[in-house]
Amino acid sequence: MRISLALILAASVFALAACNSQLPNSGSDTVDLNKSGNFAQNSPEFFVASVGDRVLFTVDQSTLNDEARSILDAQATWLAQNVEFKALIEGHADEQGTREYNLALGARRASAVQAYLVSRGVADNRLSTITYGKERPIEICSTEACWSQNRRAVTVVNAGGTS
Amino acid sequence: MTVSQKAFSLFLAAFFGLAGFHVSAQTPGPLKIEITEGVIEPMPFAVPAFVAETVSAKDLSEDLAAVVIADLVGTGLFRDIPRNAQISGISNFDSPIQFSDWKAVNAQALITGAVSTQSGGQLVVKFRLFDVFAQAPLGEGLRFVGTTQDWRRMAHKVADAVYARLTGESAYFDSKVVFVSESGPKNARNKRLAIMDYDGANLQNLTDDRSIVLAPRFSPDATKVLYTSYETGSPRAFLLDLSTLKRKALAELPGMSFAPRFSPDGQNVVMSASLSGNTDIYMVNLQSLQATRLTTAPSIETAPSFSPDSQQIVFESDRSGNQQIYVMPASGGEARRLSFGEGRYGTPVWSPRGDLVAFTKINQGRFHIGVIRLDGSEERLLTSSFLDEGPTWSPNGRVLMFFRETPGANGAPSLYSVDITGRNLKKVSAAGNGSDPSWSRLRE
Structure with a gap:
């Protein structure tokens, strides 16, 4: 079952998901594994906590590795089951690049995720992309530990229909 | 006189x-x-x-x-x-x-x-x-x-x-700098456009900080500013009139647009747009609002800057596999590669004298501001730090202003200037935390 695999993977990225609210002190949150069980399966919170809302990239790349594809498979499954949701895919880069190149790189990463989700059956018109380049890091140290978390594409689901 | x-x-x-x-x-x-x-x-x-x-x-x-x-x-x-x-x-x-x-x-x-x-x-x-x-x-x-x-x-x-x-050379003191004034923590930075004298005096905000704004650039006559804003949700090029502070989106391009810069006559805007993940360079005429696509490669093409004679455009591309600087005719067409050194090169800006291109270089985890001649010779690195980026030329082509960001959780950017000889590196302290400077011509 893809979902159960995704749940295991999701647990490993849950700490990141918890940082997504852009709290100034994000980065060292404790993980409450029981909490995710309280979200309705058709809620954006469940999507973030249990499906996994983000995939990570290596330096200057937009290739999806096996782990990323597994998460995106789970996202596609969830989106197939929750057809009232649309998704905005945010592409991000780490701070180790110039501003405009990183905008282009973020666009490329978001597009890679979009293309993969479409290839897994998600309708094109439910997905849109945006790049933030290096403008919205979630982790703020200046070492690879943080940069690796910032090189990401985040799928933001919205029942209202994200434009 | x-x-x-x-x-x-x-x-x-x-x-x-x-x-x-x-x-x-x-x-x-x-x-x-x-x-x-x-x-x-x-x-x-x-x-x-x-x-x-x-x-x-x-x-x-x-x-x-x-x-x-x-x-x-x-x-x-x-x-x-x-x-x-x-x-x-x-x-x-x-x-x-x-x-x-x-x-x-x-x-x-x-x-x-x-x-x-x-x-x-x-x-x-x-x-x-x-x-x-x-x-x-x-x-x-x-x-x-x-x-x-x-x-x-x-x-x-x-x-x-x-x-x-x-x-015996023209000077640069009676000039303005438009830049992005930054505040707030690194993971929730607030950005707004600001303008100041070249020395940091007379600092004024031009926009509020509700949307991310990036990379403002003066029009040749310094009456307008092009920049990138997230005001409409996704990044888009905007034009700001400095006398009225009225702004309008340049909506002629599909997808996300950024990195706008004026042509030397002020009639055209060259910028990049991302469509389906592919970023290319376009020209938009401000009178006819006609857009012309200048590059079509599947690679990233961005950060375009005109030559002072309007004939050529210098830009960056990763078509070789990583980020490098290229020069092409202003009408598009075949480009020649300018940078061949180790590392990655971006943010090229043509000097007002026409003889040099200033750039940002990333090599082995360090950022540098540098200059290179148009034949690709005499590359000179002027600075080195954790993050130096985004040079802009003084009106006389003798000095570069750029921003330097300090590392770590409390890292923040400040404006600096350096002579093209590599001497006289100094911080523009009065500007506070700022990035993406653009230097005007000498005022009349």
Whole structure:
């Protein structure tokens, strides 16, 4: 079952998901594994906590590795089951690049995720992309530990229909 | 020099020179400082207190002289002989100069000035420049008339004239810088457009900080600013009118657009747009609003910048596998690669003189600001730090301003400038935390 695999993977990225609210002190949150069980399966919170809302990239790349594809498979499954949701895919880069190149790189990463989700059956018109380049890091140290978390594409689901 | 007819409140009245103050033909070699690559000894100059010709001009006369001194010393080319080392002062602007007193303190150049206030908030600034060793004036005396609010501009005008006469090159002090003023924590940064004098004075915000704004660039006449904003949700190029502060989206391109920059005639905007993950370069004519696509490769093409003669565009692309600098005709077409060194190269900006391209280089985890000739030779790295990025040229092509960001959780960007010789690196402290500077041309 893809979902159960995704749940295991999701647990490993849950700490990141918890940082997504852009709290100034994000980065060292404790993980409450029981909490995710309280979200309705058709809620954006469940999507973030249990499906996994983000995939990570290596330096200057937009290739999806096996782990990323597994998460995106789970996202596609969830989106197939929750057809009232649309998704905005945010592409991000780490701070180790110039501003405009990183905008282009973020666009490329978001597009890679979009293309993969479409290839897994998600309708094109439910997905849109945006790049933030290096403008919205979630982790703020200046070492690879943080940069690796910032090189990401985040799928933001919205029942209202994200434009 | 002719009388300026510009609509500015500040103008320059020419030929203030009095009898005997014409450029002297018998001066053997006029006082001149050569701006070269080698280490130079700054030229010593003296600015005795400017004469306050009206009582209310006293404070301004001190402030004006201080700005003139700061401008000249800030270039690294000149050294101020402080007041307490000076033997004599100037009590009357028109009295003969006691050159021996200035020679004795080793001042090679002497700048005298007088300031008076007039009814209606008018300020009159006069100055003369002397070659101390030749015991002769260097150029005509000049007289500037403006409003008291413009006193800093008038000081910059004096310093510009002194710089131009002593270096033989145009100057850059009476100019503005538009940039992104930053506040807040690193993971929730607030950004807004701001404008200031080149030295950080007269800082003013141009936008609020509700949306991310990036990379403002002046129009050639410095009346408008192009920038990128997330105001409509996704990144898009915007045009801001500096006199009205009205802004409008340049909506002619599909997808996300960013990195806009004016053509030298101000009629076109060259920028990049991302569609389906592919970023290419487009030109939009501001009259017809027609968009022309200039690149079509599946690679990233962004950060375009025109040559001063409008014939070519320098830009960055990762078509070779990583980020490098290329030059193509302004109409698009085949590009030639300019950068071949180790590492990645981005943010190319063509110099106003046309002979150099400034860039950001990333190599082995360090960022550098550098310059390279148009034939790809003589690459010179001018700075090195955790993150130096986004150079912009001074109006005379002698200085680059850029931003330097410090590492870590509390890291923040500040504006810096450096000479293209690599000397005279300094922080523009008055700007606070800022990034993405764009330097205007010299104001008229």
